[in-house]
Amino acid sequence: MTFQWKSVTAAMALLASTSLAQAQTTMKVVMHSDVKIVDPIWTTAYIVRNHGYMIYDTLFAMDEKGEIKPQMVESFTESPDKLTYTFTLRDGLLWHDGKPVTAEDCVASIKRWSAKDAVGQKLASFIDSMSVGDAKTFTVKLKSPTGLLIFGLGKPSSNVPFMMPKRVAETDPNTQISEFVGSGPFVLKTDEWKPGDKIVYTKFDKYKPRAEAPSGLAGGKVAKIDRIEWLAVSDQQQAVNALLAGEIDMIEQPAFDLIPLLKDDKNIKLTTYNPLGLQYTFRFNHILKPFDNPKVRQAVTYAFNQKDFLDAVVGNPEYYTLCKAMFVCGSPLATEKGMEGLLESNFNKSKELLKEAGYDGTPIVLLHSTDLQSLTNLAPVAKVLLEKGGFKVDMQSSDWQTVVSRRTRRAPAAEGGWNGMLTAWVSADILNPVMSGFLNASCDKAAFGWPCDEQMEKLRDDFARETDPAKQKAIVEAVQMRWREQPTHIHLGQYNVPIAARSNISGILTAPAPVFWNVEKKK
Amino acid sequence: MLGYLLRRLLATIPVLVIVAVLVFLMLRLTPGDPAAIIAGDNATTQQIELIRNRLGLDQPILTQFGIWAGNLLQGNLGESFFFKKTIGELILGRIEPTLSLAFLTIVIAVSVAVPLGVLAAYRHGSWIDRIVMGFSVLGFSVPVFVIGYLLIYIFAISLGWFPVQGYQPLADGFGGFIQRLILPAITLSVIYIALIARMTRASVLEVLSEDYIRTARAKGQVERIILFRHALKNAAVPIVTVVGIGIALLIGGVVVTESVYAIPGLGRLTVDAVLARDYPTIQAVILLFSAVYVAINLAIDMAYMLFDPRIRY
Numbered sequence: 053m054t055f056q057w058k059s060v061t062a063a064m065a066l067l068a069s070t071s072l073a074q075a076q077t078t079m080k081v082v083m084h085s086d087v088k089i090v091d092p093i094w095t096t097a098y099i100v101r102n103h104g105y106m107i108y109d110t111l112f113a114m115d116e117k118g119e120i121k122p123q124m125v126e127s128f129t130e131s132p133d134k135l136t137y138t139f140t141l142r143d144g145l146l147w148h149d150g151k152p153v154t155a156e157d158c159v160a161s162i163k164r165w166s167a168k169d170a171v172g173q174k175l176a177s178f179i180d181s182m183s184v185g186d187a188k189t190f191t192v193k194l195k196s197p198t199g200l201l202i203f204g205l206g207k208p209s210s211n212v213p214f215m216m217p218k219r220v221a222e223t224d225p226n227t228q229i230s231e232f233v234g235s236g237p238f239v240l241k242t243d244e245w246k247p248g249d250k251i252v253y254t255k256f257d258k259y260k261p262r263a264e265a266p267s268g269l270a271g272g273k274v275a276k277i278d279r280i281e282w283l284a285v286s287d288q289q290q291a292v293n294a295l296l297a298g299e300i301d302m303i304e305q306p307a308f309d310l311i312p313l314l315k316d317d318k319n320i321k322l323t324t325y326n327p328l329g330l331q332y333t334f335r336f337n338h339i340l341k342p343f344d345n346p347k348v349r350q351a352v353t354y355a356f357n358q359k360d361f362l363d364a365v366v367g368n369p370e371y372y373t374l375c376k377a378m379f380v381c382g383s384p385l386a387t388e389k390g391m392e393g394l395l396e397s398n399f400n401k402s403k404e405l406l407k408e409a410g411y412d413g414t415p416i417v418l419l420h421s422t423d424l425q426s427l428t429n430l431a432p433v434a435k436v437l438l439e440k441g442g443f444k445v446d447m448q449s450s451d452w453q454t455v456v457s458r459r460t461r462r463a464p465a466a467e468g469g470w471n472g473m474l475t476a477w478v479s480a481d482i483l484n485p486v487m488s489g490f491l492n493a494s495c496d497k498a499a500f501g502w503p504c505d506e507q508m509e510k511l512r513d514d515f516a517r518e519t520d521p522a523k524q525k526a527i528v529e530a531v532q533m534r535w536r537e538q539p540t541h542i543h544l545g546q547y548n549v550p551i552a553a554r555s556n557i558s559g560i561l562t563a564p565a566p567v568f569w570n571v572e573k574k575k
Numbered sequence: 576m577l578g579y580l581l582r583r584l585l586a587t588i589p590v591l592v593i594v595a596v597l598v599f600l601m602l603r604l605t606p607g608d609p610a611a612i613i614a615g616d617n618a619t620t621q622q623i624e625l626i627r628n629r630l631g632l633d634q635p636i637l638t639q640f641g642i643w644a645g646n647l648l649q650g651n652l653g654e655s656f657f658f659k660k661t662i663g664e665l666i667l668g669r670i671e672p673t674l675s676l677a678f679l680t681i682v683i684a685v686s687v688a689v690p691l692g693v694l695a696a697y698r699h700g701s702w703i704d705r706i707v708m709g710f711s712v713l714g715f716s717v718p719v720f721v722i723g724y725l726l727i728y729i730f731a732i733s734l735g736w737f738p739v740q741g742y743q744p745l746a747d748g749f750g751g752f753i754q755r756l757i758l759p760a761i762t763l764s765v766i767y768i769a770l771i772a773r774m775t776r777a778s779v780l781e782v783l784s785e786d787y788i789r790t791a792r793a794k795g796q797v798e799r800i801i802l803f804r805h806a807l808k809n810a811a812v813p814i815v816t817v818v819g820i821g822i823a824l825l826i827g828g829v830v831v832t833e834s835v836y837a838i839p840g841l842g843r844l845t846v847d848a849v850l851a852r853d854y855p856t857i858q859a860v861i862l863l864f865s866a867v868y869v870a871i872n873l874a875i876d877m878a879y880m881l882f883d884p885r886i887r888y
Contacts, residue, residue: 096616226628248669460608499619
């Protein structure tokens, strides 16, 4: 009899575990790239940022309307002089190893992030001290008021200030972390991570979501899928084939020329999750002739037009917007002030400016990357428009990583340097003058291209100090007016890449980065 | 023979040293900077310098080589700049898919190509010979990705017999393992079938004109035995050479097939590492491929003795 009871119990347990296993939902996704690096502070790569949103959480987060809302923070107080901020963490926040999230962890994480990130570095220049009150409370004292503190802590894109345990956050910012413990809604399965094959996340059962409904990157992060696999499929056509065959559930960024294949299938739906999208950008090298002359740079702003670039790369107007605003159409700081008459391919004006500048016909060394489908067609369009605008152009082709390396070289163009190159920015990275890395005009301390303009730097500082949104907008207009005189880079149009998913996938949130909480998969 | 084996093994050392030096120098001379790739769009010159410093790339090339060679002598292949994993771990994780694909491809290629080559030689000048040779030309000429996409369209998308992409380790079940491997193996085997069939035909044809074949026929030996015991065995040396070289190529050079079918093998590891300028990984895999080439060449030389008793070392 005892034996029979044991057998029945064992059979029931087996049945229960089998049912549980069957109830587990797994989602297979092809992201835009394989995850090679897993430290979202060490690199700005967007795939690593996306990985960060899976396993880490943030103190603040940007909602669907672009407003910064508390996330790990339960509440915070601001002193009347706007110099002291005290933050209290929510109850029940846990690291994936089961230990509680503490204020000490957060202070260490802010320090590491602010050593690497452009906004973080600016913010750090305002911070007088950071101190821990108790396990859940910490205080930030500022030297002078700034709107960057709350905005920075809720910064939506690379580098995102993700919170890490103190022992991890104390890693040198220029050394990659070697422990991947977060407090976000998903846990990284380190034993199943095979670079070049897949990276696996499982639901963190002890994650305590906020009570609010999810909105953008803010609100309740409820994980509704038990296991998510990001598969490394480098061939876009194969990713589409796998989605059509039902082998995978989602492609984060299908190639534009393959979208018609997906549209024709009733089992696939396309979702524009990031309305702000991305921006194609032309960057000048300010330290070499002829772009050291602002008049020559201005000539380029007249020679270019956005439509030609967008047609060449995106093709379908459904997925692009002509947008002259420097801080992204659809964002609170969007304005076209100062952009009148520019980006309309006024070749006569371009030639006139070149004549005034005394351009001697020295060829522009234009870097052309040939291996990234999303960038390849930009340089040939730039070459044609520049030539029509009176420039001579020497377009030099190579793979993207050579471009990435070469653009850091300050040597003359004839000795491996460069004059112009093209890239793309996620719009969420350029929402204001401080975030926008290409507007940094601090000479040698600026990003490659090294613009040098004291007045622009002063405007950026003014923006960082301003906390009133109306005054911030006025500064943004002044920035654009200054940019018209001293262009640092040129936006070549805003575009979106829709997510392609099987029709049984729902709950994809509108946000500046693809996130997987709230996403559901029906059987 | 043991002495020969030992001499050959010792001869691999200078080969590997030369490969190591050349690969190391070529990588340093190739345009590209891993630090700039890691740092991203916003990085300042100072930040890139700091990363370069952490990776040891700011050291003189000789110092960098000395550190790498010293670690190598201790069996330490180093750590990837990007993956935060040791190179040993990375390579071990990629060996199974590559070896499985290479093994299945060679099995399919030899099973199909050798009988076809023998048949073509036996029916020299007939329509069978022309079909086999025509197929060979086609196999050489059609790019591997075209064959791959065609097979995927027919067998994975239209008929649904096989998955479109991906790899399943053998430990997770033989059914899924073989189901995911069969299309890539067939794709890859087409060119090897073409190569081996042509080589087999040429070698067997030459042997069939030998006196001892005529003697065998005069003695009344049946054709099957003449073909497969006398002719094929004597024609085996060049065939074994081609098969051996094929195995070596398959271990290092199946990038396109691995990419089309999303198989996480050594070929893709190499390409990913080259694109990212992940110097330690590139150096290690190229060194591994060189060692494999040397080992397979040695194995081929040893195999000659099995097929031709006149060959002795």
